[in-house]
Amino acid sequence: MARIGVFICHCGENISATVDVKKVAAAASRIPGVAHSVEYKYMCSDPGQQMIKNAVREKNLTGVVVAACSPRMHEPTFRRACAEAGLNPFLCEMANIREHCSWVHEKSDATTNKAIDIVRTLVAKVKKNKALLPIKVPVTKTALVLGGGIAGIQASLDIANAGHKVILVEKQPSIGGHMSQLSETFPTLDCSQCILTPRMVEVAQHPNITLHSYSELESLDGFIGNFKARIRKKARSLDEKLCTGCGLCTQKCPTRKIASEFDAGLGLRPAIYVPFPQAVPNKPVIDREHCTYYLKGKCRLCEKICPTQAIRFDQEDEILEVEVGAVVLATGFDIKHGDFFPEYGYGKYKDVIDGLQFERLASASGPTLGEMRRPSDGRVPETVVFVACAGSRDPAKGIEYCSKICCMYTAKHAMLYKHKVHHGRPYVFYMDIRAGGKMYEEFVRRAQEVDGVQYIRGRVSRIYERGGKLVVKGADTLLGARPMEIEADLVVLATAGVANAGAEELAQKVHVSYDPYYFYSEAHPKLRPVETNTAGIFLAGACQAPKDIPESVAQASGAAAKVAGLFSQSELVREPLIAVVDRQAPPLYSTCVGCFLCQAACPYQAIEKEEIRGRDGRLIKTVAKVNPGLCQGCGTCVALCRSKSIDIQGFSHEQVYAEVLALLNRGESDV
Amino acid sequence: MSDFNPKIVAFVCNWCTYAGADLTGTSRMKYSPQVSIIRFPCTGRIDFMLLLKAFANGADGIIVSGCHPNDCHYSSGNFHARRRWIVFRGLLDFLGIDVRRVRFSWVSAAEGAKWAQLVNDTAEHVRQLGPFSGYHRLRGLGVG
Numbered sequence: 001m002a003r004i005g006v007f008i009c010h011c012g013e014n015i016s017a018t019v020d021v022k023k024v025a026a027a028a029s030r031i032p033g034v035a036h037s038v039e040y041k042y043m044c045s046d047p048g049q050q051m052i053k054n055a056v057r058e059k060n061l062t063g064v065v066v067a068a069c070s071p072r073m074h075e076p077t078f079r080r081a082c083a084e085a086g087l088n089p090f091l092c093e094m095a096n097i098r099e100h101c102s103w104v105h106e107k108s109d110a111t112t113n114k115a116i117d118i119v120r121t122l123v124a125k126v127k128k129n130k131a132l133l134p135i136k137v138p139v140t141k142t143a144l145v146l147g148g149g150i151a152g153i154q155a156s157l158d159i160a161n162a163g164h165k166v167i168l169v170e171k172q173p174s175i176g177g178h179m180s181q182l183s184e185t186f187p188t189l190d191c192s193q194c195i196l197t198p199r200m201v202e203v204a205q206h207p208n209i210t211l212h213s214y215s216e217l218e219s220l221d222g223f224i225g226n227f228k229a230r231i232r233k234k235a236r237s238l239d240e241k242l243c244t245g246c247g248l249c250t251q252k253c254p255t256r257k258i259a260s261e262f263d264a265g266l267g268l269r270p271a272i273y274v275p276f277p278q279a280v281p282n283k284p285v286i287d288r289e290h291c292t293y294y295l296k297g298k299c300r301l302c303e304k305i306c307p308t309q310a311i312r313f314d315q316e317d318e319i320l321e322v323e324v325g326a327v328v329l330a331t332g333f334d335i336k337h338g339d340f341f342p343e344y345g346y347g348k349y350k351d352v353i354d355g356l357q358f359e360r361l362a363s364a365s366g367p368t369l370g371e372m373r374r375p376s377d378g379r380v381p382e383t384v385v386f387v388a389c390a391g392s393r394d395p396a397k398g399i400e401y402c403s404k405i406c407c408m409y410t411a412k413h414a415m416l417y418k419h420k421v422h423h424g425r426p427y428v429f430y431m432d433i434r435a436g437g438k439m440y441e442e443f444v445r446r447a448q449e450v451d452g453v454q455y456i457r458g459r460v461s462r463i464y465e466r467g468g469k470l471v472v473k474g475a476d477t478l479l480g481a482r483p484m485e486i487e488a489d490l491v492v493l494a495t496a497g498v499a500n501a502g503a504e505e506l507a508q509k510v511h512v513s514y515d516p517y518y519f520y521s522e523a524h525p526k527l528r529p530v531e532t533n534t535a536g537i538f539l540a541g542a543c544q545a546p547k548d549i550p551e552s553v554a555q556a557s558g559a560a561a562k563v564a565g566l567f568s569q570s571e572l573v574r575e576p577l578i579a580v581v582d583r584q585a586p587p588l589y590s591t592c593v594g595c596f597l598c599q600a601a602c603p604y605q606a607i608e609k610e611e612i613r614g615r616d617g618r619l620i621k622t623v624a625k626v627n628p629g630l631c632q633g634c635g636t637c638v639a640l641c642r643s644k645s646i647d648i649q650g651f652s653h654e655q656v657y658a659e660v661l662a663l664l665n666r667g668e669s670d671v
Numbered sequence: 672m673s674d675f676n677p678k679i680v681a682f683v684c685n686w687c688t689y690a691g692a693d694l695t696g697t698s699r700m701k702y703s704p705q706v707s708i709i710r711f712p713c714t715g716r717i718d719f720m721l722l723l724k725a726f727a728n729g730a731d732g733i734i735v736s737g738c739h740p741n742d743c744h745y746s747s748g749n750f751h752a753r754r755r756w757i758v759f760r761g762l763l764d765f766l767g768i769d770v771r772r773v774r775f776s777w778v779s780a781a782e783g784a785k786w787a788q789l790v791n792d793t794a795e796h797v798r799q800l801g802p803f804s805g806y807h808r809l810r811g812l813g814v815g
């Protein structure tokens with residue numbers, strides 16, 4: 001038999017001014033199962049809490065209802081008080097008679113009656129409450145960081161410096177990401193490599209970081225604190241331990257005319273190569289698609305010349321299995337390439353290039369060693385047109401969002417061009433200038449006012465070749481949409497920032513959600529921007545949305561802080577308000593019929609399949625099982641379940657049905 | 672029917688509408704006392720059989736409210752609730768329950784005023800519809 005204690009708070013006069021608390025207490029004492037009913041001026045005060053604790057002990061209560069303010073305010077307070085008195089905290093509920101009653105209604109019988117209804121509802125609920133124990137999940141204190149761009153580097157360093165192990169996986173032969181390709185960075189114009197490469201070296205030397213470059217995630221299983229990852233270490237075709245990075249092989253390789261990925265196709269590289277001189281690790285990779293040995297079966301020059309005999313033509317991909325407690329996705333972004341812009345001649349005219357290509361042209365380590373020379377004939381371009389929003393904010397191109405970084409890097413490009421070609425004429429076609437950020441607006445003004453970059457507000461309709469020049473046709477919308485024509489030597493398109501080619505596949509491997517553009521979705525757009533909906537998986541950098549370096553770094557540090565927070569405890573303690581699937585004795589085992597509608601609906605991939613087998617190993621049935629580490633307790637599965645085999649602790653069928661009946665003043669006996 | 676005080680049950684999610692209703696209180700906005708709230712973790716948790724259960728036991732009107740689309744604390748529970756509601760409307764019609772007795776809405780944690788408005792509108796609406804008298808029949812169907 002239930003012995004429920006009801007404690008009605010006056011909240012000073014906040015409740016008692018409009019609700020007749022004595023009447024509520026008297027009415028509560030008449031509810032079947034209520035063993036104790038009192039009212040007091042301040043239930044949350046020390047004497048108030050003591051009153052509850054004493055009653056729990058003296059009256060041997062099996063449940064407590066505190067009729068006071070919102071549970072969002074004081075539920076933890078009263079649950080703690082109950083726990084201190086030896087009552088399971090989940091046997092305590094709050095009846096909200098302040099925010100939902102006394103504060104929103106005038107003093108009247110109706111208001112008091114509503115307060116009684118609310119108390120009766122919660123008494124009915126608490127009678128069905130069950131004692132619950134917090135869920136404890138062990139935590140493996142190693143983080144897996146996917147992506148070695150600036151975001152992945154920052155996240156790895158922060159986690160490693162907090163004293164935890166990090167496994168950093170990078171797809172390319174070197175870490176560094178897009179930032180390593182940049183010439184100079186806005187708004188300070190400091191050299192990108194100068195600020196990035198020390199960080200890369202720090203990653204390589206950090207005792208807590210294990211770097212797997214030229215590697216990719218194969219699969220990820222498990223849940224927060226307990227993931228199992230399989231990593232494919234692609235064959236570099238050399239023994240990394242023996243290789244000293246002397247670079248002889250890359251100098252002597254006879255196959256030298258391969259478009260360099262690092263130089264965005266503007267430079268050339270050999271078949272055995274390091275992407276760039278400051279690469280980390282500074283160990284070459286053999287590009288098997290172009291290497292003469294792999295194509296024709298002969299050459300092996302690198303093998304002959306290598307002073308440490310490190311070349312391994314027969315090397316195969318290796319699969320590593322690691323256990324990690326958290327995952328940071330920092331897989332970055334790409335820019336739109338290819339025949340995306342037939343009207344701009346992108347891909348057709350050599351001198352229509354994209355932003356990353358311009359970065360390589362302007363970079364001291366680039367194919368022109370930083371001299372401003374156009375790709376077609378190597379001449380210094382006298383007139384350069386920069387086209388902002390090339391694809392971004394353009395529903396016709398299927399990209400409705402703003403790529404965010406282009407306004408700033410276009411201003412930087414125009415500025416860098418002017419700094420190198422003093423007599424040059426830079427023009428920028430733009431839709432709007434979005435320069436929100438510290439020192440950003442000032443930077444754009446500097447480009448316009450100090451460096452004399454001509455900004456034209458309008459879109460470019462067409463670019464075509466005429467007499468060795470690129471004719472850029474557009475309109476100046478600030479001059480009454482006057483048609484404009486500029487004869488340019490070089491055109492730079494600020495093409496839209498997009499998700500990486502493999503973004504969707506990776507999201508499906510690690511079970512995180514993504515938006516229609518394949519950028520990864522954060523758990524909450526405002527309040528949980530670095531978490532995903534899958535517990536234990538965090539986001540850093542431009543894999544979430546296009547963002548600039550400071551933002552990527554800030555988010556990476558945020559993700560690292562989340563990981564460090566998770567790793568600060570040996571066991572993860574979670575509220576047990578989660579879903580559970582019915583289990584019964586044989587021969588039924590469970591009422592679950594195994595339709596797995598719940599699995600399809602669960603936003604957290606918390607539903608697993610469990611095979612129930614007989615003693616002889618024969619499969620009896622496959623039923624759903626909730627992973628307590630992943631379930632967040634939303635209850636979507638509960639409402640969907642056809643056989644009512646899945647229920648949620650704290651908001652169970654029994655509890656909510658009892659609430660509805662009690663609220664409508666129908667006891668269980670009336671049903 | 673001027674002295675008819677409808678009984679309205681509100682099924683709300685913990686994160687948006689419950690908090691929004693808390694804000695109505697904190698802001699001391701007044702509304703009709705005919706509504707009482709039952710708290711759920713998410714509108715996605717709301718089994719719509721509960722709505723029939725409520726009607727079968729004397730509710731005159733029902734409010735279902737949660738986070739706005741795309742704001743769900745659990746990312747997609749409110750979408751499940753919306754789909755369920757669309758299907759459920761047909762069932763209400765079939766059972767002979769006036770669809771206007773159920774209000775499906777989104778009230779965020781910042782919309783205290785909207786909650787008060789929603790309650791008052793619903794109460795007024797249900798008052799005009801009169802008491803729900805079909806529950807004897809519903810219980811005959813085995814719903815209660």
